[in-house]
Amino acid sequence: MIGPRAHKLTPAQEKHAYNLATERDQGRCVRCGARGDVERDHRQNRTAFNTVVANLQCLGGPFNCGCHLWKTENPSAAILEGFAVPRWAHPELWPAWRHGVGWVIYDDAGGWQPINESTADLLMKGET
Numbered sequence: 001m002i003g004p005r006a007h008k009l010t011p012a013q014e015k016h017a018y019n020l021a022t023e024r025d026q027g028r029c030v031r032c033g034a035r036g037d038v039e040r041d042h043r044q045n046r047t048a049f050n051t052v053v054a055n056l057q058c059l060g061g062p063f064n065c066g067c068h069l070w071k072t073e074n075p076s077a078a079i080l081e082g083f084a085v086p087r088w089a090h091p092e093l094w095p096a097w098r099h100g101v102g103w104v105i106y107d108d109a110g111g112w113q114p115i116n117e118s119t120a121d122l123l124m125k126g127e128t
Contacts, residue, residue: 007049014051020110021056029060029067031083033099037064041071043096044085054106055091057083082120095120 009017018040028035038058044050059068071078078084082097095103095115103120104112115123 009049009051017051017053017056017108020053022058024053024106024110024112025058028058028099029065030057030096030098031059031067031070032065034060034065034067037061039068041068043083043094044087044089044091050091052091053108053110055085057096057106059083080124093123095123 021040025038027038029038037060039061041057041059042050043055043057059071060066061068067083071083075084079086082095082103085091085094092106092108094105096106096112098104098112101112101114103115103117105115105123106112
C-alpha cells in the first residue's frame with residue numbers, strides 16, 4: 001500500500017528546522033564537539049521533503065575540524081557511526097551519535113532522547 005503523498009516543505013518551514021537543529025546542537029559539531037565553523041548537515045541526503053529537525057545536525061566545516069567532509073567522504077562509516085541515515089530509513093527512527101552524550105534519537109521538535117548502544121544496534125538492524 002502506498003502512503004499519503006508528502007508535501008514539499010516551504011522555505012519558512014526549512015528555515016525553522018535549520019534554526020531548531022542549530023539551537024539543539026548549540027552550534028557545535030556533534031561528531032567532535034568543536035565550536036566555530038559548523039555547517040548544518042542533512043543526515044540523510046537532502047530532498048524537497050526531508051529538511052526536518054530529526055534529519056539535521058551540525059558538523060564542523062572545512063575551516064574547523066572537517067567532520068562534514070569526513071562524513072561526505074566516508075558514507076558507510078558515517079552510517080555505522082551515527083552521522084548519516086540510509087536512504088531507506090526514517091531519520092526520526094535512526095540513531096544518531098552526539099559528542100559527549102552517546103547514542104540518541106532526534107525528534108522534529110528540536111530535542112533528542114538518549115538510547116543505549118544495544119538499542120542503537122537493534123534500530124540499525126531494523127529489529128525493533
